[in-house]
Amino acid sequence: MQLALAAWLALSLLAGTGAQEMCGDPPARSVPAPQLSPEERLSPHMPESLRCDACHAIAFQIEEQLHRAEGKVGRKALSESDYVEVLERSCSQGWESYGVQELDGEKRLAGPGLPSQEPMTVMVMGGPWPGRLSKMCHSYVGEQGEAQIYGAHRRGPAALRELLCHRAKGPCAGGKAGAPSPPKALQNEL
Numbered sequence: 240m241q242l243a244l245a246a247w248l249a250l251s252l253l254a255g256t257g258a259q260e261m262c263g264d265p266p267a268r269s270v271p272a273p274q275l276s277p278e279e280r281l282s283p284h285m286p287e288s289l290r291c292d293a294c295h296a297i298a299f300q301i302e303e304q305l306h307r308a309e310g311k312v313g314r315k316a317l318s319e320s321d322y323v324e325v326l327e328r329s330c331s332q333g334w335e336s337y338g339v340q341e342l343d344g345e346k347r348l349a350g351p352g353l354p355s356q357e358p359m360t361v362m363v364m365g366g367p368w369p370g371r372l373s374k375m376c377h378s379y380v381g382e383q384g385e386a387q388i389y390g391a392h393r394r395g396p397a398a399l400r401e402l403l404c405h406r407a408k409g410p411c412a413g414g415k416a417g418a419p420s421p422p423k424a425l426q427n428e429l
Contacts, residue, residue: 279339279346280367282367283367283371284371285372285374288346289339289347289348290410290411291411292348292349293348293372293375294375294403294404294411295352295411296337296348296350296351296352297375297376298352298396298399298404299352299396300329300334300351300352301326301329301392302392302396303351304326305322305325305389308322316393319385322389326380326389329376330373330376330377330380331373334368334369334370334373335365336350336364337349337350337364337368337369338364338368379403387402388403391403
């Protein structure tokens, strides 16, 4: 009996049936990394197709930082100097936990505060993404102003997302979240 078992094992190994397959483990799959265009790899700006996702990530991070700061002072409103400092810290954080995934041929930003993506995808992190997110965050604070952003935060996360992302000319206006905006008409400059 032992001789037959040893012979079967030897033949299985010679035939390419390894211990992994004999134990019922699924064969290993290869998951390719997203193929990034030159703009996605090299531009200092967030690609148009990812701006809505980026805006939602920024709104989430701002909301988290402000909520944490309010918790430290007993959930009461922050002073102007405090929320200005928190917003600066929010935009200057590392952003390393964000990256790009490709799902069904569509590239999406992934990370905290964004809808979870397919578990069997590769996410490209680091590189230009943290700098782009920080730059966008500072831009939103500059455009909207700290007081308006803090006021939206006090009304709730939906109000902050609406202010930053879904306003008339925001990155998520005119379509579903994550979808690129329709092309803008070119204007003649005089």
